[in-house]
Amino acid sequence: MKAVGIVVEYNPFHNGHLYHLQETKKKTGADCVIAVMSGNFLQRGEPALVSKWARTSMAISAGVDLVIELPYTFAVQSAERFATGAVALLDALYCAELCFGSENGEIEPFLQAVQTIKRQQSRYNQSIQQALKDGMSYPQAVTYACRQLEMKEIDLAQPNNILGFSYVKAIIEQKSAMVPQTIQRIASGYHDEVFSHPWIASATSLRKALNGAIEALEHISPYIPFSTKKALEKYYAVYGTFHRWEPYFPFLKYRIMTSEESDLQSIVGVDEGIEYRLKQAITEAETFEQFLHSVKTKRYTWTRLQRMCVHILTHFKKEQMNGIKSPSYIRLLGMSDNGRLYLQMIKKRLSLPLVTTVSRLQKDVIYQQEKKAVAAYTAIFSETTRIQALKEEYATPPVHFNSCK
Amino acid sequence: MKAVGIVVEYNPFHNGHLYHLQETKKKTGADCVIAVMSGNFLQRGEPALVSKWARTSMAISAGVDLVIELPYTFAVQSAERFATGAVALLDALYCAELCFGSENGEIEPFLQAVQTIKRQQSRYNQSIQQALKDGMSYPQAVTYACRQLEMKEIDLAQPNNILGFSYVKAIIEQKSAMVPQTIQRIASGYHDEVFSHPWIASATSLRKALNGAIEALEHISPYIPFSTKKALEKYYAVYGTFHRWEPYFPFLKYRIMTSEESDLQSIVGVDEGIEYRLKQAITEAETFEQFLHSVKTKRYTWTRLQRMCVHILTHFKKEQMNGIKSPSYIRLLGMSDNGRLYLQMIKKRLSLPLVTTVSRLQKDVIYQQEKKAVAAYTAIFSETTRIQALKEEYATPPVHFNSCK
Incomplete structure (x- = not known):
């Protein structure tokens, strides 16, 4: 098999x-x-x-x-x-x-991109570090570093491409015998938030349409298999919700407000003194979105901030992660x-x-x-x-x- | 003045x-x-x-x-x-x-009790330690130690007496010029939970009658000044509740479940390995009361466990307390x-x-x-x-x- x-x-x-x-x-x-x-x-x-x-x-x-x-x-x-x-x-x-x-469905550019970077690894790393130091977000820093390497195979600033690239890189680094393929x-x-196709829609747009409740399930049913619809219905019947960030905000707020800056600093993703911004912004934020907006700067992507908040919520500590x-x-x-x-x-x-x-x-x-x-x-x-x-x-x-x- | x-x-x-x-x-x-x-x-x-x-x-x-x-x-x-x-x-x-x-309204027994203990401080401390080691709760240990000292002035196992005794002791230890008095x-x-007097009732019984809601306010009004009633009404109008433990239980549960044993161990009151009991009991507890019942042993008083839970909820650490x-x-x-x-x-x-x-x-x-x-x-x-x-x-x-x- x-x-x-x-x-x-x-x-x-x-x-x-x-x-x-x-x-x-x-x-x-x-x-x-x-x-x-x-x-x-x-x-x-x-x-x-x-x-x-x-x-x-x-x-x-x-x-x-x-x-x-x-x-x-x-x-x-x-x-x-x-x-x-x-x-x-x-x-x-x-x-x-x-x-x-x-x-674009071709594997060759991914393989080449990995080789290009591996050949000039230290220069690539330096460019990334420099760019982060200059206040760029991580995706911006990657784009910058790729430009420095004159890498043309692939645009790594695209979320899907960076994932594909990372799979290929991990396969090579782990000396895995797996052959990478792409479709x-x-x-x-990836980020489409509106329905623009008769039977294909992004997961983001589906979640957005649902917005935590069952009412829009019929509306999204052209885009999902019948078995997905059944599983969503079954989950909602037992748990009464489709999960999203906002209902967790009271717990995040409670956690941040009852933690010292030094506690927050021990959490994965809480770097560069952002703990002070978190403590400052949390008191008056009424929603999770409002909170993230008031914490956000050019340096942090929305995704990076969300991940950091999940780590605070689940109390995932740097010392734990470093051991894994x-x-x-x-x-x-x-x-x-x-x-x-x-x-x-x-x-x-x-x-x-x-x-x-x-x-x-x-x-x-x-x-x-x-x-x-x-x-x-x-x-x-x-x-x-x-x-x-x-x-x-x-x-x-x-x-x-x-x-x- | x-x-x-x-x-x-x-x-x-x-x-x-x-x-x-x-x-x-x-x-x-x-x-x-x-x-x-x-x-x-x-x-x-x-x-x-x-x-x-x-x-x-x-x-x-x-x-x-x-x-x-x-x-x-x-x-x-x-x-x-x-x-x-x-x-x-x-x-x-x-x-x-x-x-x-x-x-009983007399100050003399308190003064004498403090002197009796001060005279035999080390024997008193030893008796307390021994009793705690034998698995007694703190109030039981105090009673035991007082019996060892043949102290007859006062029953320190009564919550009010131990407070009065502690005031007098603190006054003496802090070399305060304040004169202690009692009424x-x-x-x-202190612990009465039923109304047995036409216009006096314990705070415990009043809280119990209210049980978090405004409906019983008329019922308790014979026992409180009109200004208290007004203040309670005003608070309820703005905040919609009278606080009690149960609504905090989801936060306590969240906190305990997202903390490692070592995190809990750093909290004031979490001693003698009780962190393992806490972690074990929390998953299946449906209410705060149920949780405390399943954690409780002879060694811990209910009050001591409640205090510990408040410290976990507010994240009050031993290293903080030791500095104060x-x-x-x-x-x-x-x-x-x-x-x-x-x-x-x-x-x-x-x-x-x-x-x-x-x-x-x-x-x-x-x-x-x-x-x-x-x-x-x-x-x-x-x-x-x-x-x-x-x-x-x-x-x-x-x-x-x-x-x-």
């Missing part, structure tokens, strides 16, 4: 994801698709619309064979670390290829019959423990942070609902294909 | 307090009554029913001349530290006497015309800064903790109400008698 790996957030799963999934199978001829997926919080520093279990069931229903959790400590991170964790997991699962979406993205830009270099376990969130078969085949060759229940992870430093992420994610529920959600995290066995029908 | 000091919580101010206030004036012949009052959280580890400003206005309306805030770092503490802070403040304000309520308490036991030996400022919350006159008289002789607006305290380590207490206290409000409550903390000038009419 040949496996191909993909890296996803499925927030929520939509027709564009389905297209990518089907094209991936076609292009690679793989018999098994393994998706590494972020959990409660996403790469861009936002709570996931619905739980990892609901998103796993969307994935399995749509044809993914195995869903593996990308731990919080790699998921809520800039592209480089995000890719490091995802590639390590897919490699550990013996994927033959890794396939990601890109703007051209369909119809919708790569994933220490493979947490299985869901599988199809096919995925189960594949697992049985490779089980004995696995170099990381395959985990289906988290009870054995209680002392794992990566899972420690996962628990804190779950605690923060469920904080907005009523106590009875919260206890149920926590039980789901601690006791749910992997979603199996049949369980989604 | 002669001033007398009292130590109060006024949670809420009731007829028993009024009686104590009037008897204090009679007994001491003082022209000015100075009350040191706890702020957002109380000695027993509970949020104050209403804000410090509302309680100050009750006090001034009823005839107190000056209301001084007992900082959080001394207020939410066992009797000894509570008394240390209160006595230091009253002494700094040149009170000639300090007058407290007691079961017999009227009608109602005595109050560093006198924060004026309210005054009558008479009180203002007294202040003008003693102003130049004050050894601690008299503070009416907190802007000058931003770097004071004691006020740092006060800010965190305010942040926690206001966390249960909606954002707009919360911003208003925070402004009140930071910008309210002392309540003046006329402003209460």
